[in-house]
Amino acid sequence: MMDWTDRHCRVFHRRLSLRARLYTEMVTTGAVIHGPRERLLGFSAEEQPVAVQLGGSEPADLAEAAKIAAEFGYVEINLNVGCPSDRVQDGRFGACLMREPGLVARCVAAMKRAVDVPVTVKCRIGVDEQDTGPALDALADAVVAEGVDALIVHARKAWLQGLSPKENRDVPPLDYVRVYRLKQRLPDLPIAINGGIATLDEAEAHLRHVDGVMLGRAAYQNPGLLLDVDRRLFSETGPPRQARAVAESLIPYIEAHVAAGGKVSNVTRHMLGLFQGMPGARAYRRHLATHAAKPDAGAQVLREALSFVRENAARAA
Ligand SMILES: Cc1cc2nc3c(=O)[nH]c(=O)nc-3n(C[C@H](O)[C@H](O)[C@H](O)COP(=O)(O)O)c2cc1C
Secondary structure: OOOOOOHHHHHHHHHHOOOOOEEEEEEEHHHHHHOOHHHHHOOOHHHOOEEEEEEOOOHHHHHHHHHHHHHHOOOEEEEEEOOOOHHHHHOOOHHHHHHOHHHHHHHHHHHHHHOOOOEEEEEEOOEOOOOHHHHHHHHHHHHHHOOOOEEEEEOOOEOOOOOOOOHHHOOOOOOHHHHHHHHHHOOOOOEEEEOOOOOHHHHHHHOOOOOEEEOOHHHHHOHHHHHHHHHHHHOOOOOOOOHHHHHHHOHHHHHHHHHOOOOHHHHHHHHOOOOOOOOOHHHHHHHHHHHOOOOOOOOHHHHHHHHOOOOOOOOOO
16 A cells, blocks of 8 residues: 555564465556666565555556566566556556556556466456446456456446545445456456455455455554454464564564664554554554654664553453
8 A cells, every 4th residue: 555555564464464465555667667676676575475566557568567576576466457546547557447458458468478476457346437337347358368367356436537546445335246246257267355344254254255355444554453364264273363472573673674774663653553442552552653753763662662552451342
């Protein structure tokens, strides 16, 4: 998620769930080809499995960017056909590509030729006045014909005129049934559903209809949710992970990051919601928000913040 997630966030989330697939925020082909690659694409092995999401609409550029990303070790290359921001529309990529299934298919074909790892597409169910019946079918059929490996569908339209990107994540109504119908029509295509999914109960309910569930805001704002993912969604056995143990496990990571010139808050900003619903969560959050960005802050700030959280206290319902 642009401006929210980064490699530190992924290290944190990976410690909450070993099995969930993590996605980068969208990186444009121009940035990948011409920009500071290590800063944009670099990640550590412990984050795996990680998919990179590319933004673009030039098949040759996407092929080149996909190849570069695959060399970095990403296990999946995902194409963004869902972002509604103006900047993206000017570049003729993101959600406006819902209107150009033929072009998206050529992009997928070029990426598939360039890399061995799976190539997937994240899309909406339609844009603007499109009828979501034919619009989503046309997009899906076009990319299936080129061998797309999976589709992730954000189950609402994007309105490209008149709504901000933020409104486009909330205002157009969710239509999960439209995504289930796509799965019924294309049973061989792996399909993941996204949009407004806030709990693992909801995720389990969706998994009765589709193959995967993508969590965006809920995973970021309430990361403790991920602690149970391996057991509930991947049938792993073993004791449940504990939020405090995960936070403590990041102390050496933060120390190394600070020693390399980084700030404590680069890591802890992703951890503010970890204890949501537990006694002391507010003091934990406030302590990190107040102290972790200070230039002389060390990992001790996280230890102090953790001291406010009542260990083993039950999560409030
Ligand atoms: C701050 C922010 C940045 C986002 N950036 C991206 C992005 O880079 N690529 C993408 O496919 N979706 C992006 N999204 C959309 C989410 O991936 C997701 O589709 C949307 O928020 C709906 O799912 P949710 O209700 O689980 O959050 C972003 C969402 C937010 C809130």
